Amino acid sequence: MTELIGDNIDDTEYGKYFFIYKRVEHGNKIVIYLKSKPHETPCPVCGVATRKLAATYHRVMQETPYCNKNVTLDITAYKYYCLNPKCKRNVFCERLPFAGKNQVRTKELCKFILLNSLNTSNNQSSINLSYLGVKIGREAIQKMYDRLHFKDDPNIKSIGVDDISVKKGSKYATMVYNLKTGNQRLCSKDGTENHLDVG
Ligand SMILES: [Zn+2]
Numbered sequence: 001m002t003e004l005i006g007d008n009i010d011d012t013e014y015g016k017y018f019f020i021y022k023r024v025e026h027g028n029k030i031v032i033y034l035k036s037k038p039h040e041t042p043c044p045v046c047g048v049a050t051r052k053l054a055a056t057y058h059r060v061m062q063e064t065p066y067c068n069k070n071v072t073l074d075i076t077a078y079k080y081y082c083l084n085p086k087c088k089r090n091v092f093c094e095r096l097p098f099a100g101k102n103q104v105r106t107k108e109l110c111k112f113i114l115l116n117s118l119n120t121s122n123n124q125s126s127i128n129l130s131y132l133g134v135k136i137g138r139e140a141i142q143k144m145y146d147r148l149h150f151k152d153d154p155n156i157k158s159i160g161v162d163d164i165s166v167k168k169g170s171k172y173a174t175m176v177y178n179l180k181t182g183n184q185r186l187c188s189k190d191g192t193e194n195h196l197d198v199g
Helices: 107-117 122-132 138-146
Strands: 002-005 018-026 029-036 053-066 069-081 091-093 159-166 171-178 184-188
Touching: 018 069, 053 091, 053 107, 107 122, 107 138, 122 138
Parallel strands: 029 069
Antiparallel strands: 002 018, 018 029, 053 069, 069 091, 159 171, 171 184
16 A cells, blocks of 8 residues: 555645645555635525534545546544524535536546447446546436436537447447537437437
8 A cells, every 4th residue: 555645735636625645556546635724604494604613524436547547535524513593404515516416527527428428338338437547337328318407509500410329339329529619418318318418
């Protein structure tokens, strides 16, 4: 086991209220230990800011790989009291700027997974990602696609449409391109999705 960085190393990579205090590498796995600094934060229910600490809480999530090694974040953050007497929430967990509520992957890792899965099947993507240091099954990739929301852009004047082969040619998905910007969107994958817009 190799400790890469000692205690109390400031780092703003995860927002100004979080700092890395330790990194540990063991084989092809890296664990980054993050801690929150006490700060003023709004209650997610009423929006009133508070600084009154209630307790700490612990979260573990997967981060984007480093040198194709699997990276885990071990996070210690705070719970705060809401001091607004009219609010129904007494204690709340501070939000993490780099991950959604109840998510087990950082936002950056979600982007990494989706971009790596765009032109291939979920199964093949899961295998490819495992070589890059990301652990995710094909069902979890599909769930990430299912949660995506696409916004219509009425200003698009011209599009291109392509079929791409997935699952070794046994299935096809449709890609739609915004010809002006080159942006692309997957319209159907494994025959399950029907989004049709390009941003
Ligand atoms: Zn509140």
